[in-house]
Amino acid sequence: MTGARTDELSRLAELHGVAVSYSPAPDRTVTVPASAVTAALHALGVDAATPEAVRAALADRERALRERLLPPTVVHWAGDPHDPAALTALPPGTRVRVETEQGEEREAEVPGQGDVDLPGPGDADAPGPGPEAGAGRGQEPYPARATLVAGLPLGVHRITAHAPDGRTGHAHLVVAPDRLPAPPGRSYGLLVQLYSLLSRRSWGMGDLGDLAELAGWAGRVAGAGFVQVNPLHSAxxxxxxxxxxxxxxxxxxxxxxxxxxxxxxxxxxxxxxxxxxxxxxxxxxxxxxxxxxxxxxxxxxxxxxxxxxxxxxxxxxxxxxxxxxxxxxxxxxxxxxxxxxxxxxxxxxxxxxxxxxxxxxxxxxxxxxxxxxxxxxxxxxxxxxxxxxxxxxxxxxxxAAREAGMPVGIVHDLAVGVHPTGADAWAQQDVFAAGMTVGAPPDAFNARGQDWGLPPWRPDRLAACGYAPYRDLLRALFRYAGALRIDHVMGLFRLWWVPEGSPPTEGTYVHYDAEAMLAVLALEAGRAGAVVIGEDLGTVAPGVRETLQRRGVLGTSVLWFERDWTGDGRPLPPERWRADCLATATTHDLPPTAARLTGDHVELRDRLGLLTRPAAEERAEAVADAAEWLALLGSLGLVDSTATGPPGTDEEAEVRAVHRFLLRTPARLIGVWLPDGVGDRRPQNLPGTWDEYPNWRLPVADRSGRAVPLEELTSAPRLRALLEVFAQLRGG
Structure with missing residues (x-):
């Protein structure tokens, strides 16, 4: 069905979590092509190729939703005193049995009007009668408080419901802690791409021995609380x-x-x-x-x-x-x-x-x-x-990191998806959406949108299996992670699906059950005692950051993007930054701090032919941007008193001032890009390039481009002076 979108197609899409429009800005709504909606539905196993097929699929979906007793996955937050809505909606008289992952069983009956299924004398875990229980029969509706799930252990359990009319329903019940673990105090850490961290013992790229050495040095000598690395997933x-x-x-x-x-x-x-x-x-x-x-x-x-x-x-x-x-x-x-x-x-x-x-x-x-x-x-x-x-x-x-005194340790990175021809896509074909890839819609930074070439998980299949692949993935990573950074954390809520063969402008958002995704994340992170950092840069739907913050997922704040976008657009003063975040000066996809301050990043893009405006215009904007930040740093007294000359003449002092600024923010975690400690000018990845630039193949280097081995890096005066900025956090 490639023509105009119909009301029936819109309704069908809505019932399957497929968007028919999106808002890239509060005052702008974009309608997605009907072809994208149809393709997304097809990937979800729904035939919407013709008006007749849409009509039939809509009738089937509405009937299935009307007749089902339970959704495939139900979430209960341990601190919530009420039953999940899916249970309170069950017909009176429905018998419900819960089989916990620990092997226990619990049974109850959904009460009718005024009835309360009170616990028996031996049911120590069930709640005692509350105010609702004292009401006479027929005077109060089914009380909105837990009668079944209260006291259940954390985990993913199985629910079976038998209604009086003969219907039977099955569901996974995720019982999760209210919030994810918080960082143990305030700390700073190092950010590095592991392959780039070569020692004189490595075999041509950084390895896990180098990571242990860096963590041991950073914890004991520099007082760092963590080391964050790139994804170490199987290539x-x-x-x-x-x-x-x-x-x-x-x-x-x-x-x-x-x-x-x-x-x-x-x-x-x-x-x-x-x-x-x-x-x-x-x-x-x-x-x-x-x-x-x-x-x-x-x-x-x-x-x-x-x-x-x-x-x-x-x-x-x-x-x-x-x-x-x-x-x-x-x-x-x-x-x-x-x-x-x-x-x-x-x-x-x-x-x-x-x-x-x-x-x-x-x-x-x-x-x-x-x-x-x-x-x-x-x-x-x-x-x-x-x-x-x-x-x-x-x-x-x-x-090694924890023994060196790091309260967090190694922060691992979870990529947003996998290669379509790789091991996961082969082994888990049943949960991936065939014919679709993940990307991003057009925005202010990329008018053509992005196609990352990664097959998305099907939200319906995840829910049907109780999010087992997601649970197993998290559990495996948390075996060795003190914290986990989730790339494009907005993907827990929705992903931009692009039909294969179509440009990314012709995609649409497909929504996931964010509550279930967050509950599983909270469950597994809580079991591991691990912190979670969400990469929430770029376009973020309303309410997403607030929901993540409420559940304890830290955000990511990068200095150059922190401006008063609802006001005059000036750099955001440190006291107005959010506390629940990892604050950094840069990332692997952005220029190192020295390149940003000196304008070298513009020269690099100009040499590669990547500028979309005249070079003089780009340079002027970069100079103005850096000058505006340096002016704020100067007004706060953060630049070394030894710095002399106009902005840009004492690069090392200005890099330290940037990090003093980060320390002034209330951010719980502060990240230092390790190459900033030796003056590296080169980004590890330059988005929009392939053969034009050596993405993901550069060793940590000094300002001249000379590779710096781990043994030399840890004794570099420039790095030690930079890390001395955080002396007050040592042992915190």
Whole structure:
């Protein structure tokens, strides 16, 4: 149905959470194409190709909603004294049974007018009778207070409801804490892309050994409370590999390219020492090329060496204790781990794009896949071991951070989605929306919109399975995270779906059950005692930030974007910043602070032909922007008294002043972009570029572009002076 949108199509879309319009600004509403609405519905399993099909689908949907007893997932916040609305709406006399994930059972009957299903003498967990219970029969309606869910443990439980008219309903019940864990006091931390953090021991890119070393130094010497890294998810195999950590093969399992091979216990017992020595020599040459000769990070070359070394190391049998730990890991991750390792093994034979594999192998549950898994059992075991080893070194890095006194530790990053040809998309085809990708609508920064090429989860399938893939993903990440940053956290509420083959301007928003998504997040974060930071930059729907704040999800505030947008547009003074956020001067997608202050970021974009206006105009705007911020910093007395000359002449003093400003805000967490500590001018990623710029392949470097190894970085006077700004937070 590609013509004009009808009222029936609009109603059908509404009932499935598909938007027919959106508001990029409070005073502007944009109607989305009917073709986008139809495509989104098709991806949700709804036929809307013709007016007749729309009419039939609408009737089916309305009937299903009218007749169902329960939605597929019900949420109860532990501090709420009332039953969820889905339970209070059940017909009087409905028998309800709850089976908790802990193995307990509870039964109750929905009371009629004035009736209260009072607890029996042995029901210690049920609430006592309240004021409503004293009312005579027929005088009060069903009391709006918990009679079933009160006292239930946190978790994801199963509800079965039997109505007097013979209908039966089943649902998942998520019982979650009211709020996510708060940061343990106020602290500052370092932000770094791990691959860019090379030490003289790494094999050509930063690894988990380097992360543990940085955390140990930052906690003990610099008094930092956390280290935030890029997503360490498993990348799509093959060469060349997509270097972006935000288009992974799997978000559930980490990438073994980050392993410190020498830290694997079996390394010491590997028999082929000559082979390992040769690989170490090659790794040293690869590392020297980056640190001493200005080469880019070559992830594929690093993995080639590590894979060969790990083939030798993993030939060593595990000792009894290590074997028991490995077996426990396999049991904990079950089918998901088996699927991931199977995908990796099959990708070695058939290539990384599972959509091109022989027909039977495209289905992870087919007999052909089961036979192939058995035929490739040794390779499946190899990739299973790699997942376990990487998980172990990730947990070791978090232990190192906490032992160094960090109250938070390692902050990991959750990408918004996965590569369409990767492991998760293969193993979880039933929960991904076929034929759609995730992106962003046109806005003030990009009039053409964005298509990120990531398949979205289907909200209906997530709800039907009690958000199991989402729960399992979070639980896996929280194993080794002191905190989790969620990229594009607005995706918990809605995502911009773009039909494959269409420009991103011709997409539409599809809504998710934000309450359920947040409840699962609160549940898993609470179990882990982990903080959650939401990346909420850009266009945010009304009420989203308020909802996230109410549930304890910290926001992200970046200095250059914090202006009085509802007033005169001037820089927002520190006292007006929000407290529940991670405050930073920049991010991996933005210019480093020195480049912003000096205008180098404009020169870079000009050299690459990325400017949309005359260079002189862009330069003038950048100078005015920096000058306005520097004027505010000066008026607050934040610039070093030793700074001399006009703005821009004492770069290091101005960078420190920017961070003193962040310290003046009430932000609970403050992040320092590690390259700012050595004067790096280059962004790690330049949006809008591909081959024109070496995205995700740059080592941390000084102002001249010379790579700075970890050993030199931690003793750099410029970095130490910058971190001294936060001396008052040490031990806080």
């Amino acid at each position: 799509v195999p093959g060469a060349p590999t997509d270097p972006s950590p935000y288009r992974p093969s799997s978000r559930r399992f980490p990438d073994p390219v980050h392993l410190r091979v020498e830290d694997v216990p079996e390394y010491a017992y590997a028999e082929d020492r000559e082979r390992l020595a040769g690989l170490l020599e090659r790794a040293a040459r690869l590392r020297a090329a980056v640190l001493d000769k200005g080469a880019l990070i070559d992830r594929d070359a690093v993995w080639e060496l590590k894979r060969e070394a790990l083939e030798t190391v993993l030939a060593v049998p595990l000792g009894p204790g290590r074997q028991a730990a490995y077996d426990a890991f396999r049991a904990a991750h079950g089918q998901a781990l088996d699927d991931h390792a199977t995908y990796c093994a099959l990708a070695e034979s058939y290539g990384p794009d599972w959509t091109t594999w022989p027909g039977g192998l495209r289905d992870p549950r087919s007999g052909a896949t089961a036979r192939a898994r058995a035929e490739h059992a040794d390779r499946v075991a190899f990739h299973t071991r790699l997942a376990w080893l990487t998980d172990g070194q990730l947990r070791a890095a978090q232990r």
